[in-house]
Amino acid sequence: MSGNEQTLRQRFKARKSAVIIYNKSDEKTKISLPLPANYLLAVLGLILIVFTAVIVIEKQLPPGLKIAEEHRYPDRFIAERAYNHLRNLTSLGPRIAGSHVNEVLAVNLLKKEIDEIINNAKKKHVIQLDIQRVSGSFALKFLDGMTNVYSGLQNVVVRVGSHANSPHSL
Numbered sequence: 001m002s003g004n005e006q007t008l009r010q011r012f013k014a015r016k017s018a019v020i021i022y023n024k025s026d027e028k029t030k031i032s033l034p035l036p037a038n039y040l041l042a043v044l045g046l047i048l049i050v051f052t053a054v055i056v057i058e059k060q061l062p063p064g065l066k067i068a069e070e071h072r073y074p075d076r077f078i079a080e081r082a083y084n085h086l087r088n089l090t091s092l093g094p095r096i097a098g099s100h101v102n103e104v105l106a107v108n109l110l111k112k113e114i115d116e117i118i119n120n121a122k123k124k125h126v127i128q129l130d131i132q133r134v135s136g137s138f139a140l141k142f143l144d145g146m147t148n149v150y151s152g153l154q155n156v157v158v159r160v161g162s163h164a165n166s167p168h169s170l
Contacts, residue, residue: 064080064083065077065079065080088109092105092109098150098151103153110156111131111156114129114156114158125160125161126162126163127161128161129158130158131156132154133152133153134153134154135152
């Protein structure tokens with residue numbers, strides 16, 4: 001072997017270029033260091049504070065009134081009655097838009113309950129019931145431009161007011 005000859009291993013060895021080529025893809029593969037433990041403790045502390053605040057606020061709510069207590073609190077909200085209305089509505093089953101349960105049974109139940117409220121209302125209150133039937137469509141841009149179309153949906157609208165006209169809504 002002469003001095004100019006290279007061994008086979010040296011010939012096929014990758015040579016490093018003296019020119020450094022900048023490539024942005026190298027930056028994307030950069031591994032970031034894990035966050036310090038202080039961040040975990042701060043997040044856990046924040047969660048603990050939020051849970052504590054929710055519990056304190058929930059404990060300050062007034063107790064729900066029962067139907068049996070209605071005579072003692074005639075002008076107060078009766079939670080048991082509202083719960084019974086909600087239980088009757090949810091006992092119909094899933095109320096998917098356009099289904100028979102939602103468009104017929106739920107609307108009839110709401111109409112019956114609202115008619116009962118209208119019949120028991122004091123004379124100074126004006127309560128109006130309106131059933132709207134609507135059809136239309138709207139674009140969903142986030143789902144590749146799909147269009148959502150609905151036909152014959154119903155809205156149950158109740159307007160509560162008084163005989164005394166007021167320029168304000170409240």
